[in-house]
C-alpha cells in the first residue's frame with residue numbers, strides 16, 4: 208500500500224502544501240492517540256468554558272484545538288488560522304502562502320461515550336490584499352479550497368482527503384505511524400436509500416421539509432427500502448455516506464440560532480462538500496451549491512443536504528416546488 212506523501216507527489220501537489228498537510232496530520236496522530244487512551248488520558252469530560260457557538264467545551268475539544276494551533280503556528284507556510292473554538296482569526300506568519308481552518312473535534316457529544324469523533328480541516332491560498340488577522344482571509348468560496356479532509360477517530364483512524372483530484376481514503380497504520388492509501392478513489396454509490404438526519408428536530412422544521420420527510424417515512428411504494436442512521440458527528444455520517452452512499456440532512460429550523468441550520472460553512476460544510484463532490488456527489492444549501500456560497504462571516508451556519516446526487520436532487524426538488532420554505 209502506498210504511503211501518503213508519494214501519493215500526494217504523484218498527484219502533483221506542491222511541496223509546501225504537502226508539508227503543511229503533514230503538519231496537520233501530525234497533530235491528528237497526537238489527537239488519535241489521546242482519543243484511543245479514553246479515560247486513561249484524563250481528557251474526557253467538560254471544561255467550564257463555552258466556545259463562540261455558546262456550546263460547553265469538552266476538554267478534548269480544547270486540547271485538539273491547542274495541538275492544531277501550536278503545530279500550525281510553527282509551520283512557516285501558515286498565514287492565518289480559523290477554528291470552531293476560536294472567536295477570531297489567529298494571525299500566524301504575515302507573508303506565508305496558506306490559511307487553514309478546522310473543526311478540531313467534530314461530534315463532541317460522542318467524546319464521553321467512546322463514539323465516533325473527528326477533525327475536519329480545509330486549506331486555502333492566503334490573500335495578499337487583506338491582513339493576516341482579517342476574517343476576509345477566509346471569506347473565499349469553497350471552490351477555492353486547495354485541500355479538504357477529515358480524520359475520523361473510530362475503530363481505526365481514517366483520513367479522507369482531496370487536494371482537488373479524487374477523494375482518497377487513508378488508514379493510519381499504527382505499526383509505523385503513517386497514513387496508508389487504502390481507498391485510492393472514493394466513488395459515491397447512487398443506489399442507497401439511507402438518510403441521516405436528527406428526526407427529533409422534525410417539530411422545528413419548516414413545512415416543506417416536514418412534508419418531504421412524511422413522504423420518505425410513510426410513502427411505502429416510493430421509499431420501501433429507506434433506512435436511517437444518525438451519528439451525532441457529521442464526520443461519521445459523511446464517512447459512511449462516502450463509503451456506502453446515502454444523504455445527510457441538517458436543515459434550518461425554528462429554534463433561536465438555527466435559522467440557518469447548525470452546520471458551519473467554513474470548517475464543516477465546505478470541506479465535507481468538496482469531499483462529497485470529488486467523490487461524485489452533491490452538496491447544497493437551500494437548493495444552491497454549498498461551495499459557491501459567498502461567506503458572510505467566520506462562523507456562519509448553513510442548512511445542509513449532501514450525498515448521493517439522486518437523493519440531494521429529490522430533496523431540493525421537493526422543497527423548492529413547495530412555497531412554504
Ligand code: AFP
Nearest residue numbers: 312313314315316405439440441442
Ligand atoms: P459538536 O461538534 O458541537 O458536537 O456538533 C456536531 C455537529 O455540528 C455535527 O457534527 C452533527 O451532525 C450535529 O452537530 C449534531 O447536531 P444535533 O445534536 O443537533 O443533531
